[in-house]
Amino acid sequence: xxxxxxxxxxxxxxxxxxxxxxxxxxxxxxxxxxxxxxxxxxxxxxxxxxxxxxxxxxxxxxxxxxxxxxxxxxxxxxxxxxxxxxxxxxxxxxxxxxxxxxxxxxxxxxxxxxxxxxxxxxxxxxxxxxxxxxxxxxxxxxxxxxxxxxxxxxxxxxxxxxxxxxxxxxxxxxxxxxxxxxxxxxxxxxxxxxxxxxxxxxxxxxxxxxxxxxxxxxxxxxxxxxxxxxxxxxxxxxxxxxxxxxxxxxxxxxxxxxxxxxxxxxxxxxxxxxxxxxxxxxxxxxxxxxxxxxxxxxxxxxxxxxxxxxxxxxxxxxxxxxxxxxxxxxxxxxxxxxxxxxxxxxxxxxxxxxxxxxxxxxxxxxxx
Numbered sequence: 024x025x026x027x028x029x030x031x032x033x034x035x036x037x038x039x040x041x042x043x044x045x046x047x048x049x050x051x052x053x054x055x056x057x058x059x060x061x062x063x064x065x066x067x068x069x070x071x072x073x074x075x076x077x078x079x080x081x082x083x084x085x086x087x088x089x090x091x092x093x094x095x096x097x098x099x100x101x102x103x104x105x106x107x108x109x110x111x112x113x114x115x116x117x118x119x120x121x122x123x124x125x126x127x128x129x130x131x132x133x134x135x136x137x138x139x140x141x142x143x144x145x146x147x148x149x150x151x152x153x154x155x156x157x158x159x160x161x162x163x164x165x166x167x168x169x170x171x172x173x174x175x176x177x178x179x180x181x182x183x184x185x186x187x188x189x190x191x192x193x194x195x196x197x198x199x200x201x202x203x204x205x206x207x208x209x210x211x212x213x214x215x216x217x218x219x220x221x222x223x224x225x226x227x228x229x230x231x232x233x234x235x236x237x238x239x240x241x242x243x244x245x246x247x248x249x250x251x252x253x254x255x256x257x258x259x260x261x262x263x264x265x266x267x268x269x270x271x272x273x274x275x276x277x278x279x280x281x282x283x284x285x286x287x288x289x290x291x292x293x294x295x296x297x298x299x300x301x302x303x304x305x306x307x308x309x310x311x312x313x314x315x316x317x318x319x320x321x322x323x324x325x326x327x328x329x330x331x332x333x334x335x336x337x338x339x340x341x342x343x344x345x346x347x348x349x350x351x352x353x354x355x356x357x358x359x360x361x362x363x364x365x366x367x368x369x370x371x372x373x374x375x376x377x378x379x380x381x382x383x384x385x386x387x388x389x390x391x
Contacts, residue, residue: 040149043193044128045158048235049227051204051213054158054197055079055126059088061156062124066092075123075148075155076110076141082212092124100133107133112144115153122154129163129181142183161239164188174234175226196239201232265293268350269327270341271318272299273311276356281318283387284354285325295327296348300340303333338371342378354385 045054055078066072074094079085095118098111109132115123125148130141138144145155162171165182172178188194199207207213208227269284271277281297288295299315301307307315322329334340345353353375375384 038152040152040154041192042145042149042154042190043156043195044188044191045156045195045197046188046239047158047160047197048239049160049162049204049232050080051207052197052199054160055085056088057195057197058124058126058156058158059085059092062092062122063088065122071121073115073118073120073123075112075115075125076127077124078126080213081215084212095123100136102133102135109133109136110141110144112137112147115148116151119151120153122156123148125155125157128157128159128187129183131181140183142187159183161235167238170238171235175228175231177226198236198240201229201236204232205229265291265351266296266349267291267293267352267354268296268298268341268345268348269354270298270300270356271315272356273307273314274356275314277314277318278321280354280356280387281321281325284385285321285327287352287354287385288325288327291352293352295322295325296330296344296350297322297327298330298332298341298344300332300334300337302335338374338378341375345379345382350379350382352383352385353379354387357386357388 045058047054059074059077062072062074072092074089074092076097077085077089077094079089095111095114097108098114100107100109110125125141125145128142128145132139132141132144138147142157145157148155161167162175162177162179163182164185166185168179168182204213205223205227208219208222211219214222265288267284267288269281271281284297285295287293297318299318319329330344332340332344334343341353344350355372355375372384372386375382
């Protein structure tokens with residue numbers, strides 16, 4: 024998790040507020056409690072903090088943690104003759120604090136509200152230059168919906184677009200072990216007593232919690248990667264996940280090289296990319312074109328992505344693709360460069376090592 028300085032979060036010259044999201048694998052991990060704890064700390068440091076929306080779910084520890092923080096009253100909304108309550112976004116904007124704490128980002132507003140979803144209200148608050156801390160569970164992320172349904176058997180109806188997570192300035196995973204969470208559930212700290220046993224037999228099964236926890240931790244790692252260059256003195260990316268790039272050519276041995284690279288990617292559980300570089304003035308023979316087509320077919324079989332690039336400089340092309348795709352492992356076949364070419368331009372390997380200092384390069388010997 025990257026950790027911007029307070030000056031980064033509370034700049035009075037910022038045109039848009041900063042968004043920090045507390046993510047958990049399931050209800051009850053302590054997201055809201057952690058958010059309130061941070062709110063108290065910042066208030067002590069002189070930051071103007073308000074609670075825009077708090078859902079305690081009748082949890083005593085959470086309710087007690089909110090004491091001492093200013094809470095914006097909810098607005099009443101009438102729907103089908105029933106009076107319901109929602110976050111008062113207009114009141115938050117009028118109050119104009121430095122930081123608003125907003126619970127349950129994926130919440131669906133009462134029909135007839137100005138905006139359909141709470142995350143849309145948060146976007147309005149951010150656009151007004153107010154920083155927001157919010158909470159959400161990993162199963163509410165749109166792209167994970169089908170996967171969560173397969174894992175838990177539960178179709179999550181309230182979802183947020185991936186862009187909300189991707190655009191967040193900071194992601195904090197509030198993490199506990201599945202055993203600890205189940206214990207909290209049994210102690211009545213999450214749901215009412217009549218719901219405990221049913222929850223343990225369904226959503227809160229240990230296998231479900233382990234899988235959801237891995238998804239939440241992976242999301243944090245993705246966020247670290249996405250922002251690493253912004254906070255690195257050198258502007259370099261931090262590759263948390265492995266990504267394998269296999270460089271093929273018109274050499275008949277490229278298929279062997281690709282299979283070897285695919286095994287490396289499988290071992291690392293990494294995405295596979297296969298790159299073929301050609302020059303604008305080169306025309307492939309029929310046999311050469313067949314070799315390249317064979318590599319493309321194999322790439323698809325290995326569920327990789329095949330890339331064709333036209334470039335006059337092989338080393339520059341490989342380095343450029345590696346940087347764009349955030350590659351961590353490059354797989355090359357042993358080249359047969361002439362001594363004159365090496366003296367004039369340097370070896371391909373040396374040039375790649377200079378361009379890709381943070382990338383591992385594998386030189387594979389293939390059989391004739």
